[in-house]
Amino acid sequence: MLKRLVWLMLALISSTSHALISYQLSHKNIAAKLDDEALHSFSLSNMQQLASGKTLSSADQLAQMLSQRLLAAEARRLYPPEALHPASRIAFARDIAIEDRLASSLRAIYGKELEKAVQALPGGTLKSLYIEENTLSATQQEVVFGPAKQINLEYSLKPEQINRAKEITLVRYQLTTKGSLTLYDIYHRQNVQGRIELYAKNQEYLNQQIQIAFANLFIIDWASKQFGAQAVNDYRRSLKDQEDAEALMKIYGIGDQHDVSDYLNQLAKKTSPAEIADYYRKHKNEFKRIAKVKARHIRVNNEALAKTLILQLKLGEDFAAIARQHSIASDAEKGGDLGWITHQGALNWVEQIAFSQTDISQAFRSPVGPDEKATWEIIKVEQRVEDYQAADSESVRYAASAQIALQKSRAQFKRLLDQQWENAKIEINPSIGKIKLNLK
Numbered sequence: 001m002l003k004r005l006v007w008l009m010l011a012l013i014s015s016t017s018h019a020l021i022s023y024q025l026s027h028k029n030i031a032a033k034l035d036d037e038a039l040h041s042f043s044l045s046n047m048q049q050l051a052s053g054k055t056l057s058s059a060d061q062l063a064q065m066l067s068q069r070l071l072a073a074e075a076r077r078l079y080p081p082e083a084l085h086p087a088s089r090i091a092f093a094r095d096i097a098i099e100d101r102l103a104s105s106l107r108a109i110y111g112k113e114l115e116k117a118v119q120a121l122p123g124g125t126l127k128s129l130y131i132e133e134n135t136l137s138a139t140q141q142e143v144v145f146g147p148a149k150q151i152n153l154e155y156s157l158k159p160e161q162i163n164r165a166k167e168i169t170l171v172r173y174q175l176t177t178k179g180s181l182t183l184y185d186i187y188h189r190q191n192v193q194g195r196i197e198l199y200a201k202n203q204e205y206l207n208q209q210i211q212i213a214f215a216n217l218f219i220i221d222w223a224s225k226q227f228g229a230q231a232v233n234d235y236r237r238s239l240k241d242q243e244d245a246e247a248l249m250k251i252y253g254i255g256d257q258h259d260v261s262d263y264l265n266q267l268a269k270k271t272s273p274a275e276i277a278d279y280y281r282k283h284k285n286e287f288k289r290i291a292k293v294k295a296r297h298i299r300v301n302n303e304a305l306a307k308t309l310i311l312q313l314k315l316g317e318d319f320a321a322i323a324r325q326h327s328i329a330s331d332a333e334k335g336g337d338l339g340w341i342t343h344q345g346a347l348n349w350v351e352q353i354a355f356s357q358t359d360i361s362q363a364f365r366s367p368v369g370p371d372e373k374a375t376w377e378i379i380k381v382e383q384r385v386e387d388y389q390a391a392d393s394e395s396v397r398y399a400a401s402a403q404i405a406l407q408k409s410r411a412q413f414k415r416l417l418d419q420q421w422e423n424a425k426i427e428i429n430p431s432i433g434k435i436k437l438n439l440k
Contacts, residue, residue, distance in 0.1 A: 023434075025427040029231065031062055033427040034069055041429070042231035043238040049109050059433040065238060066435070070420035072244035084247040092191050098243070102236050103216035106223050117222055126211075126218055132172040136183065136206060140168055144183060145199045155195035157187065170210055175221040181213055189213060252413045253406060267405035279400040280391050286403075287389040287396055291343055294383040295354040296336040298322060299329040299375050306363035306376035313360050319380045328375070350377055357381045 025033060031044040039062070048061045056064065075084055085094055092100070107114060122128040144157070144165045157165060165184035172180045186209050187198060197205040224232045246255065253261030280287065296319055300306050309322055320335025327336050341351045353364055361379040368374050389396050428435060 020424070021426045021428065021435075023428050023430045025429045027429070028431075029228075031058075031429050031432055032066065033425075034066055035425050038230075038234065039065060039069065039238070040231045040234040042227050043235040044432075046105060046109055046235055047238060047242075050105055057433070059435045062428070062432055063435040065241070066424075066426065067417060067421075068241045068245040069238070070424060071248055071417060072241035074416065074420055075244045075248040079248075079251070083251075084244055090191050090193070093188060096189050098236065098240055099216060099220070101239055102232075103219045105239070106219050110223070110226075113226075114219060114222060118218075126214060129173050129175060129214075129218070130171055131174055131178070132169070134168075134170055136168065136170065136203070138201075140183070141201050144168070144187075145201065155192055155199050170206075171214060173214065173217070175217060176225060179217070181210060181217075186210060186213060249413070252409045254410060254413055261409075264402070264405045264409055267408050268401040271401035271404050275404055276397055276400045277391065279404055280396055283400075283403075284388060286399070288386055289343060289389055290355055291385045291387040292340050293354050293357075293381050293385070294340050295338045295357075296320065296323060296380045296382065297329065297331075297338055297350060297354075298327045298336050298378040299332075300326055300378075301328060301373070301375050303363055303365070303376050306378055310360065310363060310378055313378070313380070319360070350379065353377070354379050354381060358384070 029041050030038045031041045032039045044058060044062055044065065047065060048055055048058065051061070081094065085091075091097070118124060118126060127133075144161050162184055165187055166182050168183040169180050170183060170186065172178070186206065187195065189209060189212075190198065194205075194209070220232060249255045251261065251263055253264035298306075298309060298319070300309065305326065309326060313319055313322060320337075323329075323332055323336030329336060331337060338350070338354065341347070341354055343355065347355070349367055353361060357379055358381060361377075363376045363378055366375045366377065
């Protein structure tokens with residue numbers, strides 16, 4: 001959702017003062033042309049339906065897709081595929097991930113129509129489209145994956161094993177054209193968990209993967225016959241554009257703030273003390289902290305009693321009086337008075353909880369082992385005093401430099417998008433409406 005909002009924001013605020021935009025496109029199946037390349041209405045409709053949260057208007061969705069197409073092309077120019085989509089043992093091959101996403105999205109949107117198409121087949125099954133189905137023999141398995149008892153440190157086929165896997169046909173089929181699925185096709189579809197199953201000679205898993213692979217082929221073939229191969233290819237490209245453009249966003253540290261960005265980290269390291277001081281002066285409220293709290297506590301030796309006391313306290317009973325009556329702590333006679341706790345040095349666990357409370361806490365179990373006798377603490381904060389983190393503190397330097405880096409990165413990313421829009425030639429189908437590329 002966050003990335004979607006970022007894309008819309010970027011599309012809306014991008015400067016297009018030099019972009020050539022016209023609304024004369026008349027082909028009903030084409031939503032827009034970008035530098036004479038078509039963006040199909042099929043792609044636009046599908047992307048709208050798949051969008052999470054509130055659906056964008058056709059014009060806003062199109063603006064987002066045009067931005068993604070421009071940036072994806074620039075991303076591919078600037079970075080190799082392995083930089084945009086780093087390899088991972090648990091990830092699937094890039095081409096497989098795109099095809100799976102294409103098929104699954106088509107299934108999600110056109111599920112009822114696809115179900116009718118399958119029911120219309122002989123026997124109501126996809127297997128009726130098989131010309132030939134071969135069972136993988138034990139010898140073939142061993143030739144490709146090695147002996148059954150062999151210990152593998154890497155589940156990756158060597159070139160000679162790949163060639164053998166390509167020679168083993170598992171299924172020959174008839175869709176719009178004839179085709180086949182080889183053992184390598186199924187192997188290539190797997191991440192490391194799937195490859196482990198193939199190496200383990202799991203025939204049931206192999207059969208399941210054949211069915212999934214063929215179902216995807218059927219879905220894409222059906223869509224190509226219904227909407228045209230060009231429309232499906234454009235939709236595939238739109239999905240790839242989205243992922244490549246979002247990969248570029250990730251490099252710039254834009255979007256999901258949990259993503260690690262080396263680019264942002266480098267910008268943060270280059271932040272000057274003067275920039276940090278200026279940021280602190282303009283955003284001082286971001287560095288507010290609790291300087292000290294005045295608190296009381298009650299310590300009891302069972303959770304049930306703690307919950308009963310909390311209920312009494314919430315009904316208005318005096319905290320100090322309850323502490324004197326029930327607390328087993330040494331300060332019970334003082335009404336559980338902890339005095340002023342200042343935010344400096346190492347705080348014990350009770351003091352740390354006090355800093356996180358605003359009134360009466362829940363019951364907190366003491367951090368002891370499972371076989372040790374536990375106690376439960378109830379804490380009431382009576383006063384809180386706020387101040388600001390020191391301007392020259394490490395916490396201010398870290399937080400300020402991170403925000404400054406993010407501001408710089410967003411500005412650079414926007415300039416990059418502006419540059420793409422600047423010389424773009426765009427034709428819009430007037431049925432879409434005016435795309436809003438500049439709020440000014």
